[in-house]
């Protein structure tokens with residue numbers, strides 16, 4: 001192939017990679033502060049990293065759609081504004097979050113602020129990959145999902161779980177958290193565990209990697225906890241949750257996820273901790289709430305699900321209904337419609353084609 005023809009094929013490939021090409025991910029990463037003290041006074045979290053969106057994505061963010069920062073999240077607690085967290089597992093679920101953050105016509109609408117934190121939770125192992133537990137998910141699988149979410153979500157703070165087994169030692173935890181930031185394009189990471197993780201939380205936060213700690217029911221330890229069971233229901237159990245919370249706050253965690261604990265304990269701790277608590281099955285007294293997006297959309301509405309789950313939609317029913325309609329229309333011949341869904345050819349071209357075929361005989 002000549003140089004000219006190589007250039008031509010590249011130009012042609014570029015021309016054809018329009019609406020269906022994947023968007024270009026940002027290469028500009030946040031510069032992170034190096035100590036917890038710097039973290040709370042630093043302004044570098046406040047500037048939005050530029051991310052480019054695909055041709056058919058929503059309009060570019062307007063002035064009211066500032067990238068969420070650690071400081072923003074923490075100030076919501078002081079202002080007593082509930083923090084909204086929702087999981088995103090891929091590009092479309094990230095785009096749903098981004099679209100729900102669009103400024104509405106009503107400037108006072110409470111949903112106007114949108115989702116504060118998009119969480120690439122390792123629940124994706126179960127709901128998006130079909131594994132029976134979160135422990136099967138590898139770091140590489142997680143990184144692949146993180147990159148897709150980062151391409152779809154510009155406004156929310158991007159948080160992801162370090163998968164099971166990737167932070168059993170402080171050294172592993174630091175190395176793998178850095179990969180989540182550099183390769184996964186995440187802003188912060190979440191770690192399941194209590195006091196035993198203090199050395200890792202200190203190391204990460206003092207090196208500028210913001211950490212959300214996750215206590216109470218920690219699904220990665222499902223086997224050790226003998227299943228997905230409510231935690232902190234006894235004197236000793238509640239004391240353990242409270243001691244973990246205090247130790248992790250002191251170690252530098254910017255927020256605390258509290259899962260499946262009694263509502264009274266959730267409220268009591270939230271009133272006493274300085275850092276925000278994000279609850280899932282921890283009652284209305286937490287500083288924020290998190291749900292798994294596919295759960296709250298009712299994508300798996302046939303399963304019973306935990307008691308804390310509220311399904312705001314029944315996407316499973318809507319999706320299967322639509323697919324059945326598609327099957328019916330294809331079988332009946334009512335889809336596609338030539339006029340609506342097909343491509344025309346000019347009469348002259350068509351007749352010319354028929355003549356040309358005739359002449360070839």
Ligand SMILES: Nc1nc(=O)c2c([nH]1)NC[C@@H]1CN(c3ccc(C(=O)N[C@@H](CCC(=O)O)C(=O)O)cc3)CN21
Pocket residue numbers: 122123126127134217219228229230260292295305306307308
């Ligand atoms: N789809 C999905 N949603 C989740 O919220 C979720 C996951 N997957 N995978 C990881 C963990 C597991 N989670 C779960 C799963 C089940 C219960 C559950 O059924 N709990 C019982 C508690 C029983 C008790 O101790 O009293 C319940 O009835 O709510 C709780 C959390 C939360 N996380």
Ligand SMILES: CC(C)C(=O)C(=O)O
Pocket residue numbers: 087119120121122123124161257259280290291292
């Ligand atoms: C259940 C939520 C909080 C989570 O940690 C996840 O999505 O993995």
